[in-house]
Amino acid sequence: MSDNTTRRGLLKGGLAAGAGLAMGGGAARAEGDPLITEVQPWASGLGDGVDATPYGLPIEYEADVIRRNVPWLTADTISSINFTPIHALDGTITPQGCAFERHHSGAIEMRKEDYRLMINGMVETPLVFTYADLERFPRENRVYFLECAANTGMEWAGAQLNGAQFTHGMIHNMEYSGVSLRTLLEEAGYDTSATWIYVEGHDASSNGRSIPMEKALDDVLVAFKANGEALRMEHGYPVRLVVPGWEGNMWVKWLRRIEVRQGPVESREETSKYTDTLADGTSRKWTWVMDAKSIITSPSPQSPITHGPGPLVITGLAWSGRGAITRVDVSKDGGKSWETARLAKPGETKALTRFYLDTDWDGGEMLLQARAMDETGYVQPTKQQLREIRGENSIYHNNCIQTWWVQPNGEAENVEVS
Numbered sequence: 001m002s003d004n005t006t007r008r009g010l011l012k013g014g015l016a017a018g019a020g021l022a023m024g025g026g027a028a029r030a031e032g033d034p035l036i037t038e039v040q041p042w043a044s045g046l047g048d049g050v051d052a053t054p055y056g057l058p059i060e061y062e063a064d065v066i067r068r069n070v071p072w073l074t075a076d077t078i079s080s081i082n083f084t085p086i087h088a089l090d091g092t093i094t095p096q097g098c099a100f101e102r103h104h105s106g107a108i109e110m111r112k113e114d115y116r117l118m119i120n121g122m123v124e125t126p127l128v129f130t131y132a133d134l135e136r137f138p139r140e141n142r143v144y145f146l147e148c149a150a151n152t153g154m155e156w157a158g159a160q161l162n163g164a165q166f167t168h169g170m171i172h173n174m175e176y177s178g179v180s181l182r183t184l185l186e187e188a189g190y191d192t193s194a195t196w197i198y199v200e201g202h203d204a205s206s207n208g209r210s211i212p213m214e215k216a217l218d219d220v221l222v223a224f225k226a227n228g229e230a231l232r233m234e235h236g237y238p239v240r241l242v243v244p245g246w247e248g249n250m251w252v253k254w255l256r257r258i259e260v261r262q263g264p265v266e267s268r269e270e271t272s273k274y275t276d277t278l279a280d281g282t283s284r285k286w287t288w289v290m291d292a293k294s295i296i297t298s299p300s301p302q303s304p305i306t307h308g309p310g311p312l313v314i315t316g317l318a319w320s321g322r323g324a325i326t327r328v329d330v331s332k333d334g335g336k337s338w339e340t341a342r343l344a345k346p347g348e349t350k351a352l353t354r355f356y357l358d359t360d361w362d363g364g365e366m367l368l369q370a371r372a373m374d375e376t377g378y379v380q381p382t383k384q385q386l387r388e389i390r391g392e393n394s395i396y397h398n399n400c401i402q403t404w405w406v407q408p409n410g411e412a413e414n415v416e417v418s
């Protein structure tokens, strides 16, 4: 590139930034700030060489962007959960290193060489695949969210946890590379009269779950890479099941066995898992699909507004287990009036969608809410609407609209509006 084009490029960039300013973006006048007018230490010496960090971690100044546990939620960390710092991330892809973890008997360490996957039951030929075998089948790349059915579960009875990380952080969104389960079932010659599969993991809990055959043959993946690299141990290294749009519990990690069956496994353990209590005291089971939901990630209790009135970017995430997000509305007055947010890009099926509302904050208090809509026409319900059907004794599948009370000092709090 010649000096000339470079300079023209810079000039254009400058003009674009200027246009942003005219629209009201935040910036200061150029004079008087030594951080830009004077030579700083980082410009007077040399930086680290390329081999200083063969596999990099975030810079120390981002040490706050980490998974967090809520110690009182579970008895110990072996059968526990932590939360994705969604309040501090942008875009839609969750880095594996801060993507929430949920395990029932701890994360196990397994070498690829020791990995085996069995497909048995109603098949022509029961098969055992090694990791190397799996790599020889045609591969797919797909981005999907995984949400634990217990996400937002503490909020049924009232506003409880103060931060999007804790109220909505049992979710992550990754690009998976793997083989379609259908391909492997065909390889084993599945019996077309089979109606279910039963899947289990190599870990002590095994996390066995039954999945209807229709779903198994649709979009389920046997995945070995996430966001381009090997799955992290805590996400099921070397191989996990990806069950798009369905509750996280079915996404079996350290996948060990797939049994092709007639009917589900009706163990007490499985039936009691992830059922939904209704207002009349009865329970609903087999509510696998995660309904449309959204959350404002900033401003939020862990991500307060740190500037005065004027331009403010309100942002968050929306998703639906039934397809693509088509629209997200944002309210500043607790649901009385709504403005349609801008989707960073068109919604993708069963994946997180980032939304922005570029707004002008008057410095007053706000009751911030987001409301998601998906391609089926489903509209995310209010907490009150959900409670009318589900009562207050539910734990799982809480997809209600969340409210943040933003105060004039920029701080935000988890509240409920009636």
Ligand SMILES: Nc1nc2c(c(=O)[nH]1)N[C@H]1C(S)=C(S)[C@@H](COP(=O)(O)O)O[C@H]1N2
Pocket (backbone or CB within 6 Å): 099, 100, 101, 102, 103, 104, 105, 146, 147, 148, 149, 172, 200, 201, 202, 203, 205, 206, 207, 234, 235, 236, 247, 248, 249, 250, 251, 252, 253, 254
């Ligand atoms: N083998 C196995 N698979 C498992 C689990 C487990 O404990 N063991 N936990 C399940 C639950 S409840 C959830 S929400 C997801 C969490 O996946 P993650 O740890 O990658 O976030 O894994 C599911 N798959």
Ligand SMILES: [Mo]
Pocket (backbone or CB within 6 Å): 102, 147, 148, 149, 150, 248, 249
């Ligand atoms: Mo879960």
